[in-house]
Amino acid sequence: MTAAPGRGRPVLFDATAQAEFLRLLADGTRVGDAADKLGISRRTPTQLAARDPRFAEQFAAAKGRGRDARSRPENLKHGDPATYNNHACRCPRCTAAATAARTGHRHTARTDTTAQIRPLRVPQPTTATSKFLMLADVG
């Protein structure tokens, strides 16, 4: 079953696009962002990897290299609390950002005015016997 030329939808994710995609991933671009740059669906590479074991291997390797590239100290986004938390960066900018974020969380938790205290409705006895039952229940 060979596709006749000029029939069907043109292939967007051809060999050139695949090589560019893998290069972007290896440089640290995330899968979705790399797909957006090439104008393909985010699922296209994953679907190709499911059909093509050779591409699957390259895809996994490129993702691994990209992960390493993103976590190199010079590529971290300094001054972001997420870098302090997820990459354990203790540079002054990340430490300050994480401290500010924690202080912010504590501050909003303490001054939460949406929480309201509702008084409990105290049941009132309706008959003489129910009054004694309530008293017995309390003790």
Ligand SMILES: [Zn+2]
């Ligand atoms: Zn840092």
